[in-house]
Amino acid sequence: MYLKRTLESYVVKVSDMFPVLLVTGPRQVGKTTLLKRICDANRQYVTLDDPNNVRLAREEPLLFIQRFKPPVLIDEIQYAPELLPVIKAYVDKYQTRGLFWLTGSQQFHLMKGVSESLAGRVGIINLLGFSLKELQRKAQESEPFLPVENFLEKFNSTYYTLSLEDLYEIIWYGSFPVMWELPKNSDWGDGEGYGDGQGNGHGDGRYVIKKSGMDRDLFYASYVQTYLQRDVRDLANIENITIFLKFLQSAAARTGQLLNMTDMARDV
Structure with a gap:
Protein backbone atom coordinates (compact mmCIF):
# COMPACT_ATOMS: atom_id res chain seq x y z
CA MET A 1 0.00 0.00 0.00
CA TYR A 2 1.29 3.46 -0.92
CA LEU A 3 2.09 6.08 1.73
CA LYS A 4 1.43 9.65 0.61
CA ARG A 5 4.53 11.87 0.32
CA THR A 6 4.72 15.54 1.24
CA LEU A 7 6.34 16.49 -2.08
CA GLU A 8 3.60 15.10 -4.33
CA SER A 9 1.91 18.42 -5.09
CA TYR A 10 5.28 20.18 -5.40
CA VAL A 11 6.47 17.65 -7.98
CA VAL A 12 3.43 18.42 -10.14
CA LYS A 13 4.02 22.16 -9.68
CA VAL A 14 7.66 21.94 -10.76
CA SER A 15 6.77 19.76 -13.74
CA ASP A 16 4.32 22.43 -14.86
CA MET A 17 7.11 25.03 -14.74
CA PHE A 18 10.02 23.25 -16.47
CA PRO A 19 10.41 20.95 -19.50
CA VAL A 20 12.58 18.62 -17.39
CA LEU A 21 11.94 17.43 -13.83
CA LEU A 22 14.77 15.73 -11.95
CA VAL A 23 14.12 13.94 -8.66
CA THR A 24 17.35 13.10 -6.86
CA GLY A 25 18.05 11.43 -3.55
CA PRO A 26 19.61 8.35 -1.96
CA ARG A 27 18.84 4.91 -3.27
CA GLN A 28 15.56 3.30 -2.17
CA VAL A 29 13.86 6.39 -0.73
CA GLY A 30 10.92 6.06 -3.14
CA LYS A 31 11.78 8.34 -6.06
CA THR A 32 10.41 6.03 -8.74
CA THR A 33 7.43 4.98 -6.63
CA LEU A 34 6.47 8.62 -6.09
CA LEU A 35 6.68 9.58 -9.76
CA LYS A 36 4.85 6.46 -10.95
CA ARG A 37 2.11 7.21 -8.45
CA ILE A 38 1.37 10.69 -9.76
CA CYS A 39 2.22 10.46 -13.46
CA ASP A 40 -0.40 10.36 -16.20
CA ALA A 41 -1.23 7.15 -18.02
CA ASN A 42 0.27 8.48 -21.27
CA ARG A 43 3.75 8.93 -19.77
CA GLN A 44 6.11 6.12 -20.73
CA TYR A 45 8.46 4.55 -18.19
CA VAL A 46 11.96 3.25 -18.88
CA THR A 47 14.69 2.25 -16.45
CA LEU A 48 18.40 2.44 -17.13
CA ASP A 49 18.96 -0.38 -14.67
CA ASP A 50 18.15 -2.58 -17.67
CA PRO A 51 21.41 -3.38 -19.53
CA ASN A 52 19.71 -3.25 -22.93
CA ASN A 53 18.20 0.16 -22.25
CA VAL A 54 21.41 1.65 -20.89
CA ARG A 55 23.42 0.35 -23.85
CA LEU A 56 21.00 1.97 -26.28
CA ALA A 57 21.02 5.21 -24.30
CA ARG A 58 24.81 5.39 -24.27
CA GLU A 59 25.51 4.28 -27.84
CA GLU A 60 22.47 5.75 -29.63
CA PRO A 61 20.97 8.47 -27.39
CA LEU A 62 18.99 10.01 -30.25
CA LEU A 63 17.48 6.64 -31.15
CA PHE A 64 16.69 6.08 -27.47
CA ILE A 65 14.63 9.30 -27.33
CA GLN A 66 12.88 8.33 -30.56
CA ARG A 67 11.96 4.96 -29.08
CA PHE A 68 10.85 6.33 -25.71
CA LYS A 69 9.15 9.51 -26.82
CA PRO A 70 8.12 12.17 -24.28
CA PRO A 71 6.28 12.47 -22.08
CA VAL A 72 8.57 9.91 -20.46
CA LEU A 73 9.92 8.93 -17.05
CA ILE A 74 13.57 7.87 -17.27
CA ASP A 75 14.76 6.06 -14.17
CA GLU A 76 18.44 6.17 -13.02
CA ILE A 77 19.56 8.78 -15.54
CA GLN A 78 23.07 8.81 -14.04
CA TYR A 79 23.87 5.59 -15.91
CA ALA A 80 23.59 7.34 -19.28
CA PRO A 81 24.76 10.98 -19.10
CA GLU A 82 25.00 10.83 -22.90
CA LEU A 83 21.23 11.42 -22.93
CA LEU A 84 21.45 14.88 -21.38
CA PRO A 85 22.60 16.82 -24.50
CA VAL A 86 19.92 15.06 -26.57
CA ILE A 87 17.28 15.94 -23.97
CA LYS A 88 18.48 19.55 -24.09
CA ALA A 89 18.13 19.67 -27.88
CA TYR A 90 14.67 18.10 -27.68
CA VAL A 91 13.26 20.54 -25.12
CA ASP A 92 14.80 23.50 -26.95
CA LYS A 93 13.02 22.39 -30.11
CA TYR A 94 9.58 21.68 -28.66
CA GLN A 95 9.45 24.19 -25.77
CA THR A 96 6.92 22.13 -23.81
CA ARG A 97 6.78 21.76 -20.04
CA GLY A 98 6.83 18.41 -18.30
CA LEU A 99 8.35 16.46 -21.20
CA PHE A 100 10.98 14.55 -19.24
CA TRP A 101 10.82 13.19 -15.70
CA LEU A 102 14.19 11.91 -14.53
CA THR A 103 15.42 10.18 -11.38
CA GLY A 104 18.99 9.84 -10.22
CA SER A 105 20.91 8.57 -7.22
CA GLN A 106 24.54 9.58 -7.76
CA GLN A 107 24.59 13.23 -6.82
CA PHE A 108 28.10 14.31 -7.82
CA HIS A 109 28.40 13.15 -11.43
CA LEU A 110 24.70 13.60 -12.08
CA MET A 111 24.50 17.20 -10.90
CA LYS A 112 27.68 18.09 -12.79
CA GLY A 113 26.16 16.83 -16.03
CA VAL A 114 22.79 18.45 -15.38
CA SER A 115 24.32 21.85 -14.59
CA GLU A 116 26.31 21.74 -17.82
CA SER A 117 23.58 20.47 -20.15
CA LEU A 118 20.20 21.45 -18.69
CA ALA A 119 20.79 24.76 -16.93
CA GLY A 120 17.57 26.79 -16.92
CA ARG A 121 15.58 23.87 -18.32
CA VAL A 122 15.32 21.58 -15.31
CA GLY A 123 13.54 21.76 -11.97
CA ILE A 124 15.37 19.74 -9.32
CA ILE A 125 13.76 18.14 -6.26
CA ASN A 126 15.64 16.20 -3.60
CA LEU A 127 13.64 13.38 -2.01
CA LEU A 128 14.67 11.78 1.28
CA GLY A 129 13.14 8.99 3.35
CA PHE A 130 9.87 9.20 5.25
CA SER A 131 9.42 12.23 7.48
CA SER A 212 8.11 -4.34 8.05
CA GLY A 213 9.59 -7.80 8.14
CA MET A 214 12.90 -6.49 6.80
CA ASP A 215 15.93 -7.35 8.94
CA ARG A 216 17.40 -3.99 9.91
CA ASP A 217 21.05 -5.06 10.18
CA LEU A 218 20.93 -7.04 6.95
CA PHE A 219 19.33 -4.16 5.04
CA TYR A 220 21.81 -1.50 6.13
CA ALA A 221 24.82 -3.80 5.67
CA SER A 222 23.67 -4.51 2.11
CA TYR A 223 22.93 -0.83 1.52
CA VAL A 224 26.41 0.27 2.58
CA GLN A 225 27.98 -2.50 0.50
CA THR A 226 26.08 -1.32 -2.58
CA TYR A 227 27.15 2.26 -1.90
CA LEU A 228 30.79 1.24 -1.63
CA GLN A 229 30.79 -0.95 -4.72
CA ARG A 230 28.66 1.12 -7.09
CA ASP A 231 28.89 4.76 -6.05
CA VAL A 232 32.23 5.24 -4.30
CA ARG A 233 34.20 3.39 -6.98
CA ASP A 234 32.58 5.56 -9.64
CA LEU A 235 33.47 8.79 -7.86
CA ALA A 236 37.07 8.13 -6.91
CA ASN A 237 39.83 5.62 -7.43
CA ILE A 238 39.77 4.22 -3.91
CA GLU A 239 42.03 1.21 -3.60
CA ASN A 240 41.24 0.17 -0.03
CA ILE A 241 37.49 -0.03 0.49
CA THR A 242 37.98 -1.34 4.03
CA ILE A 243 39.71 1.86 5.12
CA PHE A 244 37.01 3.93 3.45
CA LEU A 245 34.38 1.95 5.36
CA LYS A 246 36.17 2.84 8.61
CA PHE A 247 36.05 6.49 7.56
CA LEU A 248 32.34 6.17 6.82
CA GLN A 249 31.67 4.63 10.23
CA SER A 250 33.76 7.29 11.97
CA ALA A 251 31.84 10.08 10.23
CA ALA A 252 28.49 8.49 11.06
CA ALA A 253 29.42 8.14 14.72
CA ARG A 254 30.05 11.89 14.87
CA THR A 255 26.71 13.00 13.46
CA GLY A 256 25.75 16.36 14.96
CA GLN A 257 29.26 17.14 16.19
CA LEU A 258 31.80 19.69 15.01
CA LEU A 259 34.07 18.30 12.31
CA ASN A 260 37.45 17.25 13.70
CA MET A 261 39.56 15.72 10.94
CA THR A 262 42.43 14.85 13.28
CA ASP A 263 40.11 12.91 15.55
CA MET A 264 38.59 11.03 12.62
CA ALA A 265 42.03 10.22 11.20
CA ARG A 266 42.87 8.34 14.39
CA ASP A 267 39.92 6.02 13.80
CA VAL A 268 40.97 5.31 10.25
Missing part, protein backbone atom coordinates in the same frame (compact mmCIF):
# COMPACT_ATOMS: atom_id res chain seq x y z
CA LEU A 132 7.66 11.88 10.82
CA LYS A 133 4.53 13.44 9.36
CA GLU A 134 4.57 10.99 6.48
CA LEU A 135 4.90 8.12 8.93
CA GLN A 136 1.86 9.51 10.73
CA ARG A 137 -0.09 9.96 7.47
CA LYS A 138 -0.07 13.74 7.82
CA ALA A 139 1.99 14.55 4.74
CA GLN A 140 -0.59 17.04 3.49
CA GLU A 141 -0.21 19.10 6.69
CA SER A 142 3.52 19.75 6.30
CA GLU A 143 4.50 23.39 5.85
CA PRO A 144 7.87 25.08 5.25
CA PHE A 145 9.55 26.57 8.30
CA LEU A 146 8.81 30.25 8.86
CA PRO A 147 10.50 32.27 11.64
CA VAL A 148 7.26 33.78 12.89
CA GLU A 149 5.58 33.88 16.27
CA ASN A 150 3.76 30.73 17.36
CA PHE A 151 5.01 28.74 14.35
CA LEU A 152 6.60 25.98 16.43
CA GLU A 153 3.55 25.73 18.66
CA LYS A 154 1.28 25.35 15.66
CA PHE A 155 3.75 23.02 13.96
CA ASN A 156 4.09 20.68 16.93
CA SER A 157 0.34 20.54 17.48
CA THR A 158 -0.07 18.65 14.20
CA TYR A 159 2.07 15.73 15.40
CA TYR A 160 0.81 12.79 17.37
CA THR A 161 2.56 12.45 20.72
CA LEU A 162 5.29 9.82 20.72
CA SER A 163 6.76 8.02 23.68
CA LEU A 164 10.52 7.99 24.09
CA GLU A 165 10.50 4.32 23.12
CA ASP A 166 8.62 5.05 19.90
CA LEU A 167 10.95 7.92 19.00
CA TYR A 168 14.03 5.79 19.59
CA GLU A 169 12.58 3.03 17.41
CA ILE A 170 11.98 5.44 14.53
CA ILE A 171 15.56 6.68 14.76
CA TRP A 172 16.92 3.15 15.09
CA TYR A 173 15.10 1.73 12.07
CA GLY A 174 15.51 4.83 9.94
CA SER A 175 13.35 6.42 7.30
CA PHE A 176 13.78 4.10 4.32
CA PRO A 177 10.35 2.97 3.08
CA VAL A 178 11.44 -0.68 3.02
CA MET A 179 11.70 -0.63 6.82
CA TRP A 180 8.03 0.28 7.29
CA GLU A 181 4.68 -0.91 6.02
CA LEU A 182 1.03 -0.05 6.27
CA PRO A 183 -0.98 -2.67 8.13
CA LYS A 184 -3.31 -4.72 5.94
CA ASN A 185 -7.08 -4.90 6.34
CA SER A 186 -7.18 -1.91 8.67
CA ASP A 187 -9.97 0.62 8.96
CA TRP A 188 -7.99 3.82 8.56
CA GLY A 189 -10.74 6.33 9.05
CA ASP A 190 -9.21 9.79 9.14
CA GLY A 191 -5.82 9.56 10.81
CA GLU A 192 -6.95 7.03 13.41
CA GLY A 193 -3.88 4.93 12.80
CA TYR A 194 -3.00 1.47 13.92
CA GLY A 195 -1.82 -0.25 17.08
CA ASP A 196 -2.00 -3.83 18.25
CA GLY A 197 -0.68 -3.36 21.77
CA GLN A 198 2.38 -5.49 21.02
CA GLY A 199 4.82 -2.86 19.87
CA ASN A 200 3.83 -3.09 16.22
CA GLY A 201 1.42 -0.21 16.23
CA HIS A 202 3.44 2.07 18.50
CA GLY A 203 2.20 3.88 21.53
CA ASP A 204 -1.45 4.80 21.76
CA GLY A 205 -2.58 3.51 18.36
CA ARG A 206 -2.29 6.84 16.59
CA TYR A 207 0.97 5.86 14.92
CA VAL A 208 -0.23 4.66 11.57
CA ILE A 209 2.38 2.27 10.23
CA LYS A 210 4.41 -0.58 11.63
CA LYS A 211 7.82 -2.15 11.12
Whole structure:
Protein backbone atom coordinates (compact mmCIF):
# COMPACT_ATOMS: atom_id res chain seq x y z
CA MET A 1 0.00 0.00 0.00
CA TYR A 2 1.29 3.46 -0.92
CA LEU A 3 2.09 6.08 1.73
CA LYS A 4 1.43 9.65 0.61
CA ARG A 5 4.53 11.87 0.32
CA THR A 6 4.72 15.54 1.24
CA LEU A 7 6.34 16.49 -2.08
CA GLU A 8 3.60 15.10 -4.33
CA SER A 9 1.91 18.42 -5.09
CA TYR A 10 5.28 20.18 -5.40
CA VAL A 11 6.47 17.65 -7.98
CA VAL A 12 3.43 18.42 -10.14
CA LYS A 13 4.02 22.16 -9.68
CA VAL A 14 7.66 21.94 -10.76
CA SER A 15 6.77 19.76 -13.74
CA ASP A 16 4.32 22.43 -14.86
CA MET A 17 7.11 25.03 -14.74
CA PHE A 18 10.02 23.25 -16.47
CA PRO A 19 10.41 20.95 -19.50
CA VAL A 20 12.58 18.62 -17.39
CA LEU A 21 11.94 17.43 -13.83
CA LEU A 22 14.77 15.73 -11.95
CA VAL A 23 14.12 13.94 -8.66
CA THR A 24 17.35 13.10 -6.86
CA GLY A 25 18.05 11.43 -3.55
CA PRO A 26 19.61 8.35 -1.96
CA ARG A 27 18.84 4.91 -3.27
CA GLN A 28 15.56 3.30 -2.17
CA VAL A 29 13.86 6.39 -0.73
CA GLY A 30 10.92 6.06 -3.14
CA LYS A 31 11.78 8.34 -6.06
CA THR A 32 10.41 6.03 -8.74
CA THR A 33 7.43 4.98 -6.63
CA LEU A 34 6.47 8.62 -6.09
CA LEU A 35 6.68 9.58 -9.76
CA LYS A 36 4.85 6.46 -10.95
CA ARG A 37 2.11 7.21 -8.45
CA ILE A 38 1.37 10.69 -9.76
CA CYS A 39 2.22 10.46 -13.46
CA ASP A 40 -0.40 10.36 -16.20
CA ALA A 41 -1.23 7.15 -18.02
CA ASN A 42 0.27 8.48 -21.27
CA ARG A 43 3.75 8.93 -19.77
CA GLN A 44 6.11 6.12 -20.73
CA TYR A 45 8.46 4.55 -18.19
CA VAL A 46 11.96 3.25 -18.88
CA THR A 47 14.69 2.25 -16.45
CA LEU A 48 18.40 2.44 -17.13
CA ASP A 49 18.96 -0.38 -14.67
CA ASP A 50 18.15 -2.58 -17.67
CA PRO A 51 21.41 -3.38 -19.53
CA ASN A 52 19.71 -3.25 -22.93
CA ASN A 53 18.20 0.16 -22.25
CA VAL A 54 21.41 1.65 -20.89
CA ARG A 55 23.42 0.35 -23.85
CA LEU A 56 21.00 1.97 -26.28
CA ALA A 57 21.02 5.21 -24.30
CA ARG A 58 24.81 5.39 -24.27
CA GLU A 59 25.51 4.28 -27.84
CA GLU A 60 22.47 5.75 -29.63
CA PRO A 61 20.97 8.47 -27.39
CA LEU A 62 18.99 10.01 -30.25
CA LEU A 63 17.48 6.64 -31.15
CA PHE A 64 16.69 6.08 -27.47
CA ILE A 65 14.63 9.30 -27.33
CA GLN A 66 12.88 8.33 -30.56
CA ARG A 67 11.96 4.96 -29.08
CA PHE A 68 10.85 6.33 -25.71
CA LYS A 69 9.15 9.51 -26.82
CA PRO A 70 8.12 12.17 -24.28
CA PRO A 71 6.28 12.47 -22.08
CA VAL A 72 8.57 9.91 -20.46
CA LEU A 73 9.92 8.93 -17.05
CA ILE A 74 13.57 7.87 -17.27
CA ASP A 75 14.76 6.06 -14.17
CA GLU A 76 18.44 6.17 -13.02
CA ILE A 77 19.56 8.78 -15.54
CA GLN A 78 23.07 8.81 -14.04
CA TYR A 79 23.87 5.59 -15.91
CA ALA A 80 23.59 7.34 -19.28
CA PRO A 81 24.76 10.98 -19.10
CA GLU A 82 25.00 10.83 -22.90
CA LEU A 83 21.23 11.42 -22.93
CA LEU A 84 21.45 14.88 -21.38
CA PRO A 85 22.60 16.82 -24.50
CA VAL A 86 19.92 15.06 -26.57
CA ILE A 87 17.28 15.94 -23.97
CA LYS A 88 18.48 19.55 -24.09
CA ALA A 89 18.13 19.67 -27.88
CA TYR A 90 14.67 18.10 -27.68
CA VAL A 91 13.26 20.54 -25.12
CA ASP A 92 14.80 23.50 -26.95
CA LYS A 93 13.02 22.39 -30.11
CA TYR A 94 9.58 21.68 -28.66
CA GLN A 95 9.45 24.19 -25.77
CA THR A 96 6.92 22.13 -23.81
CA ARG A 97 6.78 21.76 -20.04
CA GLY A 98 6.83 18.41 -18.30
CA LEU A 99 8.35 16.46 -21.20
CA PHE A 100 10.98 14.55 -19.24
CA TRP A 101 10.82 13.19 -15.70
CA LEU A 102 14.19 11.91 -14.53
CA THR A 103 15.42 10.18 -11.38
CA GLY A 104 18.99 9.84 -10.22
CA SER A 105 20.91 8.57 -7.22
CA GLN A 106 24.54 9.58 -7.76
CA GLN A 107 24.59 13.23 -6.82
CA PHE A 108 28.10 14.31 -7.82
CA HIS A 109 28.40 13.15 -11.43
CA LEU A 110 24.70 13.60 -12.08
CA MET A 111 24.50 17.20 -10.90
CA LYS A 112 27.68 18.09 -12.79
CA GLY A 113 26.16 16.83 -16.03
CA VAL A 114 22.79 18.45 -15.38
CA SER A 115 24.32 21.85 -14.59
CA GLU A 116 26.31 21.74 -17.82
CA SER A 117 23.58 20.47 -20.15
CA LEU A 118 20.20 21.45 -18.69
CA ALA A 119 20.79 24.76 -16.93
CA GLY A 120 17.57 26.79 -16.92
CA ARG A 121 15.58 23.87 -18.32
CA VAL A 122 15.32 21.58 -15.31
CA GLY A 123 13.54 21.76 -11.97
CA ILE A 124 15.37 19.74 -9.32
CA ILE A 125 13.76 18.14 -6.26
CA ASN A 126 15.64 16.20 -3.60
CA LEU A 127 13.64 13.38 -2.01
CA LEU A 128 14.67 11.78 1.28
CA GLY A 129 13.14 8.99 3.35
CA PHE A 130 9.87 9.20 5.25
CA SER A 131 9.42 12.23 7.48
CA LEU A 132 7.66 11.88 10.82
CA LYS A 133 4.53 13.44 9.36
CA GLU A 134 4.57 10.99 6.48
CA LEU A 135 4.90 8.12 8.93
CA GLN A 136 1.86 9.51 10.73
CA ARG A 137 -0.09 9.96 7.47
CA LYS A 138 -0.07 13.74 7.82
CA ALA A 139 1.99 14.55 4.74
CA GLN A 140 -0.59 17.04 3.49
CA GLU A 141 -0.21 19.10 6.69
CA SER A 142 3.52 19.75 6.30
CA GLU A 143 4.50 23.39 5.85
CA PRO A 144 7.87 25.08 5.25
CA PHE A 145 9.55 26.57 8.30
CA LEU A 146 8.81 30.25 8.86
CA PRO A 147 10.50 32.27 11.64
CA VAL A 148 7.26 33.78 12.89
CA GLU A 149 5.58 33.88 16.27
CA ASN A 150 3.76 30.73 17.36
CA PHE A 151 5.01 28.74 14.35
CA LEU A 152 6.60 25.98 16.43
CA GLU A 153 3.55 25.73 18.66
CA LYS A 154 1.28 25.35 15.66
CA PHE A 155 3.75 23.02 13.96
CA ASN A 156 4.09 20.68 16.93
CA SER A 157 0.34 20.54 17.48
CA THR A 158 -0.07 18.65 14.20
CA TYR A 159 2.07 15.73 15.40
CA TYR A 160 0.81 12.79 17.37
CA THR A 161 2.56 12.45 20.72
CA LEU A 162 5.29 9.82 20.72
CA SER A 163 6.76 8.02 23.68
CA LEU A 164 10.52 7.99 24.09
CA GLU A 165 10.50 4.32 23.12
CA ASP A 166 8.62 5.05 19.90
CA LEU A 167 10.95 7.92 19.00
CA TYR A 168 14.03 5.79 19.59
CA GLU A 169 12.58 3.03 17.41
CA ILE A 170 11.98 5.44 14.53
CA ILE A 171 15.56 6.68 14.76
CA TRP A 172 16.92 3.15 15.09
CA TYR A 173 15.10 1.73 12.07
CA GLY A 174 15.51 4.83 9.94
CA SER A 175 13.35 6.42 7.30
CA PHE A 176 13.78 4.10 4.32
CA PRO A 177 10.35 2.97 3.08
CA VAL A 178 11.44 -0.68 3.02
CA MET A 179 11.70 -0.63 6.82
CA TRP A 180 8.03 0.28 7.29
CA GLU A 181 4.68 -0.91 6.02
CA LEU A 182 1.03 -0.05 6.27
CA PRO A 183 -0.98 -2.67 8.13
CA LYS A 184 -3.31 -4.72 5.94
CA ASN A 185 -7.08 -4.90 6.34
CA SER A 186 -7.18 -1.91 8.67
CA ASP A 187 -9.97 0.62 8.96
CA TRP A 188 -7.99 3.82 8.56
CA GLY A 189 -10.74 6.33 9.05
CA ASP A 190 -9.21 9.79 9.14
CA GLY A 191 -5.82 9.56 10.81
CA GLU A 192 -6.95 7.03 13.41
CA GLY A 193 -3.88 4.93 12.80
CA TYR A 194 -3.00 1.47 13.92
CA GLY A 195 -1.82 -0.25 17.08
CA ASP A 196 -2.00 -3.83 18.25
CA GLY A 197 -0.68 -3.36 21.77
CA GLN A 198 2.38 -5.49 21.02
CA GLY A 199 4.82 -2.86 19.87
CA ASN A 200 3.83 -3.09 16.22
CA GLY A 201 1.42 -0.21 16.23
CA HIS A 202 3.44 2.07 18.50
CA GLY A 203 2.20 3.88 21.53
CA ASP A 204 -1.45 4.80 21.76
CA GLY A 205 -2.58 3.51 18.36
CA ARG A 206 -2.29 6.84 16.59
CA TYR A 207 0.97 5.86 14.92
CA VAL A 208 -0.23 4.66 11.57
CA ILE A 209 2.38 2.27 10.23
CA LYS A 210 4.41 -0.58 11.63
CA LYS A 211 7.82 -2.15 11.12
CA SER A 212 8.11 -4.34 8.05
CA GLY A 213 9.59 -7.80 8.14
CA MET A 214 12.90 -6.49 6.80
CA ASP A 215 15.93 -7.35 8.94
CA ARG A 216 17.40 -3.99 9.91
CA ASP A 217 21.05 -5.06 10.18
CA LEU A 218 20.93 -7.04 6.95
CA PHE A 219 19.33 -4.16 5.04
CA TYR A 220 21.81 -1.50 6.13
CA ALA A 221 24.82 -3.80 5.67
CA SER A 222 23.67 -4.51 2.11
CA TYR A 223 22.93 -0.83 1.52
CA VAL A 224 26.41 0.27 2.58
CA GLN A 225 27.98 -2.50 0.50
CA THR A 226 26.08 -1.32 -2.58
CA TYR A 227 27.15 2.26 -1.90
CA LEU A 228 30.79 1.24 -1.63
CA GLN A 229 30.79 -0.95 -4.72
CA ARG A 230 28.66 1.12 -7.09
CA ASP A 231 28.89 4.76 -6.05
CA VAL A 232 32.23 5.24 -4.30
CA ARG A 233 34.20 3.39 -6.98
CA ASP A 234 32.58 5.56 -9.64
CA LEU A 235 33.47 8.79 -7.86
CA ALA A 236 37.07 8.13 -6.91
CA ASN A 237 39.83 5.62 -7.43
CA ILE A 238 39.77 4.22 -3.91
CA GLU A 239 42.03 1.21 -3.60
CA ASN A 240 41.24 0.17 -0.03
CA ILE A 241 37.49 -0.03 0.49
CA THR A 242 37.98 -1.34 4.03
CA ILE A 243 39.71 1.86 5.12
CA PHE A 244 37.01 3.93 3.45
CA LEU A 245 34.38 1.95 5.36
CA LYS A 246 36.17 2.84 8.61
CA PHE A 247 36.05 6.49 7.56
CA LEU A 248 32.34 6.17 6.82
CA GLN A 249 31.67 4.63 10.23
CA SER A 250 33.76 7.29 11.97
CA ALA A 251 31.84 10.08 10.23
CA ALA A 252 28.49 8.49 11.06
CA ALA A 253 29.42 8.14 14.72
CA ARG A 254 30.05 11.89 14.87
CA THR A 255 26.71 13.00 13.46
CA GLY A 256 25.75 16.36 14.96
CA GLN A 257 29.26 17.14 16.19
CA LEU A 258 31.80 19.69 15.01
CA LEU A 259 34.07 18.30 12.31
CA ASN A 260 37.45 17.25 13.70
CA MET A 261 39.56 15.72 10.94
CA THR A 262 42.43 14.85 13.28
CA ASP A 263 40.11 12.91 15.55
CA MET A 264 38.59 11.03 12.62
CA ALA A 265 42.03 10.22 11.20
CA ARG A 266 42.87 8.34 14.39
CA ASP A 267 39.92 6.02 13.80
CA VAL A 268 40.97 5.31 10.25
